[in-house]
Amino acid sequence: MKELTKREEDYSKWYNDLVVKAGLAENSAVRGCMVIKPYGYAIWEKMQSILDGKFKETGVQNAYFPLFIPKSFFSREASHVEGFAKECAVVTHYRLKNDPNGAGVVVDPEAKLEEELIVRPTSETIIWNTYKNWITSWRDLPIICNQWANVVRWEMRTRLFLRTAEFLWQEGHTAHSTREEALEEANKMVHVYADFVENYMSLPVVIGRKSDSERFAGAEETFTIEALMQDGKALQSGTSHFLAQNFAKAFDVKFTDKDGKLDYVWATSWGVSTRLMGALIMAHSDNNGLVLPPNLAPIQVVLIPIYKGEEQLANTVAELDKIAEGLRAKGISVKVDDRDNVRSGFKFSEWEFKGVPVRVVMGQRDIENGTVEIARRDTFEKVHIERTGVENYIENLLDAIQKSIFNKALDFREKMITKVDTYEEFKKVLDEKGGFIFAHWDGTPETEAKIKEETKATIRCIPLYMEKEEGKCMVTGKPSHQRVLFARAY
C-alpha cells in the first residue's frame, strides 16, 4: 500500500505525504500554486455548502467583485498597504506577441498598463470603492455581502493548503450604520465559524480577540478561532474583523442617518479559506492515513465484498447494493467497491487511507448467517452484527464517530493546555511539551514582541470565554487582568 512517513518521525513530511497520497492536492508547475484534486475538492465543496447555508441563515447574500485591484487603491488605507500590498502578483501588461527572433511568445512592450493591477490578496479596497456607489442613506444599510473567490499572496515558503500563493476562500464584507451593529456582526460571524469547525470539522477551538500587533491590517478588532494540531502547534482557522470606519474613510463612503446627519459607514470583513482543509487533515489523521469526520467525508460508508469467483462476487455485491440503497435513502453517501482487479486487503487499506469513516464487509459466512462486519476508521473497532437494521446502526454510528473524533481532539487539547506563571516555565513548556499556554501578559506590544523573538511563540488570542484573573505579566511583572493564549503557530 501507500507509503506514509510516520507522524511521530516527521510531522511535516507525514502531512505532505498524506495530502499528496490521499489524492487531496499537489503542487503545480506554478510556484506556490496548488492543484486541488477531486477527492480534496469534494471535501472543500462540502465545507462550502455547509458554510454558505449558515451564512445565508444570518442574512448574507453572495456577490462577485473583480479579481484585479488598481495599485493606487492600496495606498488609501495606510496600514492595509503595509499588510497586504507588498507580496503580491502584479499585472503590468495586457498582451503577448510572437517573438521577432522566433523564441515563442514575449510580452508586448507596447501593451503596458497605465496603472498596474494587483491580483487581489483580499478585497476590502475594491469592495469599499464599489459600496461608495451603493450607499447614500441609512435605508441602504446594512449591506451583507460575501464572495467565494480565489486570492493571491506571494508567499515565499508554501505548504499545501496551509500556505499557498493562490488559495480559495470566502470573504464577507458588511456595511452598517452603527458601530454597535458592525461589532455585533463581526462577533456573530466568528461564532458561525466556531460552530462550523467544532460541529462539522470535529475540532474544538478557542474564540478570542487578537492583540494589537496580530490584528488584520486595517481592523480595529480581529476575532479569531484557534485550533490545536497534533504536533502541539496552533492553527488560526478563521478570522472576523471589525474595521470601524477605516475603509469608509479611505474610500469616502458616507451615509445620511435617520436624523439627516452625515457619517462614515461602519464595516466588517470575515473569512475562512482552504487552510481549513489543512486543519482538518492535521487534526485527526494518523499513520494509516486520513481520518475524516462523517459530516465532511465525501464517502461516508464503503461496502466491500469478500468472495471467490465471479458468482460469489455478483451475489455479494447484490446484497451490498441493497444495504447501499437503504443508506442512500437516509442521505448517507456510500460506495460499493466491486472492483475485481484488486484484492480485498488492498481495498481495505485504500479506503482507510482515504479516511472513509465506516467500512462494511460481507463475506460468504455473513451471507449464510445474515450478518455483516462493520469497522470504524477512527478507532479501528470492528463488530459483527445482524444484517437486519444495519442501516439504522450505521446512521447512529456515523453520529457517534462525529462526536468521538471531536472528543478525542478535545481530550488532546485539554492535555495540551498548560497554565504557567513564569517565563522560565513558559519556555520549558514550549520546548518540551508544546501546545497551548495560558499566561499573564502586561498588554504591551513590546513584551509581546520580546516573547515572539525569544521563543517564536505568539499571542494566539485573548479568549472571549475565560474568567478574568488578576496576575502579573510573566516577563515584566506588571499587572494583568486575564491570561492570554500563547502558542507556536502555523
Add this chain to the structure above:
Amino acid sequence: MKELTKREEDYSKWYNDLVVKAGLAENSAVRGCMVIKPYGYAIWEKMQSILDGKFKETGVQNAYFPLFIPKSFFSREASHVEGFAKECAVVTHYRLKNDPNGAGVVVDPEAKLEEELIVRPTSETIIWNTYKNWITSWRDLPIICNQWANVVRWEMRTRLFLRTAEFLWQEGHTAHSTREEALEEANKMVHVYADFVENYMSLPVVIGRKSDSERFAGAEETFTIEALMQDGKALQSGTSHFLAQNFAKAFDVKFTDKDGKLDYVWATSWGVSTRLMGALIMAHSDNNGLVLPPNLAPIQVVLIPIYKGEEQLANTVAELDKIAEGLRAKGISVKVDDRDNVRSGFKFSEWEFKGVPVRVVMGQRDIENGTVEIARRDTFEKVHIERTGVENYIENLLDAIQKSIFNKALDFREKMITKVDTYEEFKKVLDEKGGFIFAHWDGTPETEAKIKEETKATIRCIPLYMEKEEGKCMVTGKPSHQRVLFARAY
C-alpha cells in the same frame, strides 16, 4: 419608477440599462471587469447548482487548477497560442514597495519573475501539464474533471455579462483512451448544455458543429449551441470541444493501452460562462424590465398587501404569510413585501422590473371574499381566484409560465428563421429582417470569409439535427449537401 430605454429604440442601451437598474451587475473601477451584484449572483448560483448537478449525474468530478499559467505553456500548442495568449493579463512582478519619492507604492523592479505568468484565459495547457503526471495506463482513464473558476481575456470592447475581461465559468477537461469515447463525451456535454438552456433558461437552441474557421483554438471539432436574441442576433451559449490528441501531444501525455501499446491520450473540453446571464436577460425581457423563467428566478412569487393603516397591514400580511408558508413547503421561493414606507404601485413595478414570475395581491375585499389576485409577469394576465387551493394553483402556474416563456421564444425564433437560396436574398434578409438564415455553402473557408467580410454574418453552426439537402452554394454555386446556419452574432 426606474427609467428603462425602450427595447425597440436602442436594444443595446435597453440591455445595459436593464442589467444595471435591475441590480444584476455593474462596471467596476477596473476596465472591463464587472461587479456581479447580489440579485444577479443569485441567478448565477441557480445556474451553477443545476448545471453542477447535471454534470455530476454524467460522472463529472470537480477540481481546481492554478489561476496562473507559465507563459511558455502557451507556445506548446501552435493554434492555441494564436487563439488565446495574445490578449491576456500578464503578471511580471511579485512585489510592491514604498516609492522612495513618497508617491505611494510602486512596483519593485527587483521582484521581476524569471518567467511571466499569464492569468488563465482557459486552462487546457496547465491542466494537460498536470494530467501528464496522473496518467500512465488505460486504468487511469477516463479522467472527467470540471472546475468552476474565473478567467481573464483582455477584451477591448466589453459589455456586462456578454463580453467582459474577467468572467466566471466552468471548464470541463476530460481525458480518454479512445477517439470514439472522447468524441462521445464532447457530444454528450453539448447536449447537457442544450437541455439546461432549453428547460431552465426557456430558450430554444440549435445544436451544431462549428466550421473549421470558427473552431476553438486547438480543437478538431467544436460543438455549439446557438440561441436567438430578440434583436435578431445569434448568441453562442455554450461550446464543447473534441481536442483529439493535440494537447496530449503538446504536453507529451501518453498511456499504455490494454494491449501494452503506448498512445497519446484523447481529450475534450467544454464550458459555459456568465455569458448565459446575458442570454437569459436578452432573450425574454421587455420594456417593463426582466422576465425570468421560474426555474431560475431567485424569488418566484412576491406577495403584496393592499391596505390602509397599520392594522390592515398587519392582518393582510398575516394572511399572506400563511400562503407564503404553504408555497415554501412546496419548495417555492417567496417574498412577502411588507414594507410600509413605499406605495403598492412602487412595489408592483419594482418586482415587475426584477422579473418575479408571479405576483399575489391581497386587498381588504379579498380578505372579505376569501380571494386573491394573481398576476403573471410574462403576459401581465391577472386572475382573481379563491384563496383555498391557491398554493396548488401557483405551483401549476409556475410550470405553465416556464413552458410559456419557452414557447414564446420558440415562436419568435421560428418566425425569424429564413431559408434563402441566393446571396442577394441573403443580404436582404440580413439587413431587413435579421434572425437565423439557413443557406447552402460550399464548405470552403474562403467563401465563409467572403460572406463574413461582406455581410458581418458568420456560420453559427452546421446543425446536427437537420435533414440533408442537396443544393448549390449561394455564393459560388458549388455543390452543397446541407444548409448551414448563418447569423450576425454577439
